[in-house]
């Protein structure tokens with residue numbers, strides 16, 4: 383292949399885009415986006431209140447560790463950390479606003495073009511994501527290290543860029559003789575010494591190096607696929623933010639689109655593709671909080687406050703982390719249903735109630751293609767049990783085998799429930815250890 387062969391392949395394939403529908407079910411995607419976005423919103427609001435409590439605690443000198451007490455030069459990291467956390471709330475809220483589920487109420491064939499997603503939609507979503515993931519990683523890095531030199535490096539590099547084009551009013555708002563003298567000191571350094579000097583330090587200068595460092599600090603060395611996801615979302619969104627050829631081509635060439643439809647109304651392939659990306663972004667954004675941000679915050683709080691004061695805050699963070707983890711795990715999960723043998727293939731509808739609360743009426747002739755929850759996208763697996771088995775004991779307690787002649791376990795009188803549970807306990811105690 384020579385340069386003209388390659389150019390020919392680009393010219394004939396990457397200059398007029400074919401529209402393609404996302405493989406996922408659009409209605410499920412919208413439900414899942416709504417669910418994760420709401421979970422993230424709740425997390426951000428609770429984080430904000432934990433940050434406020436933490437900030438107040440750091441003002442009480444009696445509960446700040448001596449290393450960060452007002453008499454120590456490291457005390458100055460405290461206001462910087464408070465500012466970083468406050469910035470994060472603003473950055474996280476921005477992502478929240480760009481990852482809302484599509485509003486489909488009132489959309490008709492005439493107005494379906496409102497759902498078309500173009501360059502600006504993709505670019506805004508990708509840019510908000512890029513800012514989010516970048517902030518989660520670099521801010522986690524700072525609060526994990528609490529190193530004066532590392533903070534100096536990042537702030538001075540930022541100031542050095544900012545002051546080059548800042549207007550008079552911006553300059554006046556941010557710069558004063560003290561800041562100017564710090565920047566002047568920084569400007570005495572050669573570029574090659576920026577990351578390692580008498581005033582600055584950055585041992586992990588790239589996004590990928592920071593991810594590896596944080597994942598290993600917090601004990602997630604085995605989660606290589608998760609680390610790769612963070613690095614990939616960073617590269618992917620950078621491609622949009624920096625107006626790469628492929629991302630711009632992809633998002634600017636939505637011509638006339640085929641109109642799709644479902645129970646709610648019409649929609650377009652570009653809407654569905656955009657939603658698919660939104661869902662993937664929400665999932666990765668939440669994982670970034672779970673794997674990197676929360677553990678870094680906990681480390682920071684434990685490093686700055688004495689244990690008696692750090693513990694309740696760390697406990698609050700753990701609860702929040704657990705809720706978020708559960709919320710993510712409830713989407714696109716896999717659930718098993720126990721069904722009496724002979725019911726599948728009969729004329730009866732089988733009611734399958736998902737863990738999310740939605741019920742699917744699996745209609746005869748029971749096509750395996752319909753075995754999923756239209757609300758949360760979870761897949762259903764059917765296990766057939768011979769005879770009239772009654773209840774199956776699961777880790778969540780006794781569950782009625784669908785089609786059995788017994789009532790639902792929760793509908794049994796309390797006494798009967800206790801009796802069954804006692805039988806189960808007896809069986810369990812008598813079971814040979816495995």
Ligand SMILES: [Zn+2]
Nearest residue numbers: 736738755758
């Ligand atoms: Zn469900």
